[in-house]
Amino acid sequence: MGSYYGEYRWPLIYISLLAGVMLTIVPTGARLKRGRLGMVVLALSLVALAAQGIWMWWNARWDFVQQSTEVSGGVPWSMLPVENVPFPDMPGAAAKNEAWDRLTYICPALLLIWGVARWVSRKPAVGIWICQTIFVTGALVAVLGLAMRWTNAEAAYWMSAEKGSQYNLFFATFRSPAIATVYMNIALALGLSLFLRALCGVLRDRRGLGFAMLYLVGVVVLFNGVMGAGSKAGMVMTGVTLILWGVMNWRALWDVLKQSASLLPSGSPLERNLLFGAVALILILSGLSWAETTVVRWQDAMDKEYTTLDARSAINTVQIKMMKDPDWSVLGFGPGSFHPLFPYYSHNAELKGIVVYAHNDHFQTLVEWGSVGFALFVVLIAGACLILLSHSYAAEKGGLSRRGRVMQRGMFIAILVSLIHACVDFPYQIESIAITLAALLGVAWGGVGYGRRSSKKPKAEQEEEVVPA
Secondary structure, X not given: OOOOOHHHHHHHHHHHHHHHHHHHHOOOOOOOOOOHHHXXXXXXXXXXXXXXXXXXXXXXXXXXEEOOOOOOOOOOEEEEEOOOOOOOOOOOOOOHHHHHHHHHHHHHHHHHHHHHHHHHHHOOHHHHHXXXXXXXXXXXXXXXXXXXXXXXXXXXXXXXXXXXXXXXHOEOOEOOHHHHHHHHHHHHHHHHHHHHHHHHHHHHHOOOHHHHHHHHHHHHHHHHHHHHHOOHHHHHHHHHHHHHHHHHOHHHHHXXXXXXXXXOOXXXXXXXXXXXXXXXXXXXXHHHOOHHHHHHHHHHHHHOOOHHHHHHHHHHHHHHHHHOOOOOOOOOOOOOOHHHHHHHHOOOOOOOOOOOOOOOHHHHHHHHHHHHHHHHHHHHHHHHHHHHHHHHOOOHHHOOOHHHHHHHHHHHHHHHXXXXXXOOOOHHHOHHHHHHHHHHHHHHHHHHHXXXXXXXXXXXXXXXXXXXX
16 A cells, blocks of 8 residues: 555555456445435546546547656756557547556546446445445554554565665655555545544443544554654644544533543543543643654654755646646546646746646646546545535434534545645645545545435434435
8 A cells, every 4th residue: 555656556456446346336225315416417427537638648649658867958858759649630639658647547436536426326335335335444543654664664675775875765655655645645634533423422322442442542643654654744734633522522522521521330430530631631641752753753844944845846846837738638648648738838947856746736736636626536536525525514414424424524625635735745646645645535425325314214324324324
């Protein structure tokens, strides 16, 4: 999970493609009764995106070829014309092989969105299983990354360190600590909601306290993982995650706090307060254990006068220049075109080295997919966020239970925080995070099938029908 080059990328892509196909073709045993319009919008958006990507690849103009020596302009590759372009007067990708590289994980991700949405709309419990899987995987990433930090490993233990790399370029299976924190923050948002959801269940029927404690342990591990990774943006996004989650769930948190004393044998509020104080102290001490890493990272950024932000700003300026080029169309330059084309537009920019990712996925999407593709991605992501928000604040008697609403907010925060982080990094260019986002979007769009409880059914059946629990 996380490795994004060479042979390490293919197992996840194959598994995701197989999962998308199976979730799409295997009968669910039930018919979708609500949310048909939403599912139609989802299907049309997915088909349109896939069609655009495949068309741009099929009608590509050039092949992106690496070279052992630099060619004119200081670019270590060349663009070889593709023979027999089907429609040379119509838009096509700038680099055929790079477009294929992107489509190999984008198309499985789009299929996975549909398959997950299809199943969640009929069996909401699938949504919880997916959130639990992401949370557990994120905790394992944090454990592996922390073990690497403690042992000064230069790469994940089954991999050899890259030539010239330093150990702090790796965290778990991710070559970039910042990208690792994106995944861990997604898992953190889900873990917080899984923990609160479990506590609500314990207060309701006095079962599941052990699971709640396991979720809490995972949350602590993820928090330490983000601090240990050393990414400044990741640390900030963790703060945003905690603040948003606390603000959006304060009512549920307050109710749980008031009733939690009843879970103790003595029922004493004093013992309850001591227990919560001990947990808070553990969180504070665990965070302070990585204080040196945090201080060093921020001090280094201040000493360098935040030059990384200047570089990102310069890259964004070049991307604006790329979009002003007459060759840029409403369909963009094609998936994967940023990397091979960027040097040809950045001659006057004060940038050193090879720029592989824009460190701003939103601008890079505009460059590669144009206004049409960008709008379709907005429909997919913004639509999912609106569905989650509408359900998370719906009245309980007309929609989800409190436990369901808590999970909707956790998924919303996970998606939102990753979108914010994508303004300064490149999480969606990484297969594992793109596919994880696809699974969450599928869970969200599957929620269009949630509706009001029917008074003709027993309460237990109504709860099972609309609550992803």
